[in-house]
Amino acid sequence: MSAEILLDVRNLTVEFELDGTRLRAVDDVSFALRRGEIVGLVGESGAGKSLTSEAILRLIACPPGRVSGEVRFRGEDLLALDERALSRIRGKEIAMIFQNPGGSLNPVFRVGDQLHEAMALHLPGGRRTLRARAAEILTRVGIPSAATRAREYPHQFSGGMAQRVMIGMGMSCSPSLLIADEPTTALDVTIQAQVLALIRRLARESGAAVLLVSHDLGIISQMCDRVIVMYAGRVVEEAAIATVFHAPAHPYTRALVDCVPGAAGYTRLGTIGGVVPGLRALPPGCRFHPRCPVAAPRCSAENPTLRALADGHRVACHLAGDGLPVRRPA
């Protein structure tokens, strides 16, 4: 893929000051998104994936948070912009949808009015044009009898329908980047499939790039072109879908893929011993080494940097490549 780079995150670090100690939740994260690309950000709870996506849009309260590094969107560093300049990008150029669609809508305003408000902030046109546009958007995201539904309140919408509204609101200003943080975690599997199909279709139609945050490897594999794997605040591997799921290089990625019950005919799942370390007790060196089945002495002393293993495949592991046999696709 050779499209131009849309978002370039460099050395992003998010820290929180808590009871006098500084906790580093996101540690030196770098990655890039190209125009029109769907990229997954995957990891278990505490990996720092949600914080990373929130830091991009400067949604983290500072203090107690501290965000450093660079978030270059079309060459402009979002972390250095003033509020005014940022608000022209937030919601217009970059839209975000969250996990809990019910909680993202204001319960006391009509759904159509909220959609209208979001558009009026960024789009030209009078009340009447935008209202018509709101109904049109609801139709586009698959809400039946849109004109009637636009006059209803959020509690009259099911979870799946509310998430459709959020997607419609996000896409209403034709953003070039959509950040979706666990957009279907609260939804049932058949509704989840509808919502994800909708996101994928709208993104492909409009040419928007998507950063999809999820803990679900199946969703990532079906939705994304590339994936970034995070563990305990750091990026451990980044590659195309086929590589990550069928020839992963990092021991954590390998273990994670083996943990997923999916195919038939096995009696034991792969597991990872232990738990994700807490922020107060991050191990030195590679953060995965206490749980890693192939850890070497070096792993507890030295933090492995993210290095290119092949074109478009980066991994942060001392052993990946030569120390670890490359796993062949099954």
Add this chain to the structure above:
Amino acid sequence: MSALLEVDGLVKHFPLARGPLARLTGADRRVLRAVDGVSFTIAPGETLGLVGESGCGKTTTGRLVLRAIEPTGGRIRFEGEDITALAGGALLPFRRKAQIVFQDPYTSLNPRMPIGRIVGEPIQVHRLAPRPDIPARVTALLEMVGLQREHAERYPHELSGGQRQRVGIARALAVSPRLVVADEAVSALDVSVRAQILNLLVELREKLGLAFLFVSHDLGVIRFVSHRVAVMYLGRLVEVASTADLFRSPLHPYTQALLAAIPTIGDGSASIFDQPGRLIEGELPSPIDLPRGCRFVSRCPHRMARCHEVEPPLAPAASGHVVACHLYENGHDEQGGPA
């Protein structure tokens, strides 16, 4: 082999509160049909997976089976004995033999009790061991679920989610049950921890000959743990088959849609989300105002005139494979159905 648990025509209707106008006019109370005529059996040592979307009645079914809530109708037999009408002390022997593991390990353990007491209490309640022997029993149970003796003195907040779920399992196993209802027992856990707990459950099942009613919305999990699978939709079972049969040749259009909607790990070359034709439209209707005829009719891609009129009964379509769908009636075999 005779069944450990036999459920026959189980019904649970929750009456809804009436508004002031309805009370004045004396209108009938509306009911929510959470479970509406469910029958199945579980053999000793067998795991039956009960799968369905939220609101389909799977959790209510689990609670009914344990007599945690009172059924509106139907029969529950356990080890051949009808336990539907038992009450009070007469239920105690059943309570010892049927236990539950809950979904949320954060709220299902008493935060003010140390782990040792949480696990030891059922032993004491059922007088399964003299008091001085309880700590040793607790240690053995903790070790069986992969915890250590030291954990007995800790409190729930000191443990991780996975460790708490292990405590929940130890508590259920403390009374040596024969049946465990696992209600979304791994749904709240992270991928790597979920795999640990699933492996533990399978290991214990083999070791102790436990039967499970495994309630989950996650078909991947259901496929991994279950011997047989029952698919539930709006208070009814729509299909029951062996795990292999159900995943290889699902018959009911709902089961087919459910399987098509699971995002399994692929190679990135094709996406299920690019094939909208395979995904069903619409949402679960309310269990208060059920459609006439088949409950799935509003979302079914194969609906016929008959489906709007007559509710299809659960009937055998192949050996050990039952389905409630008009497509498979009158000698129609698997080939007669949708591909």
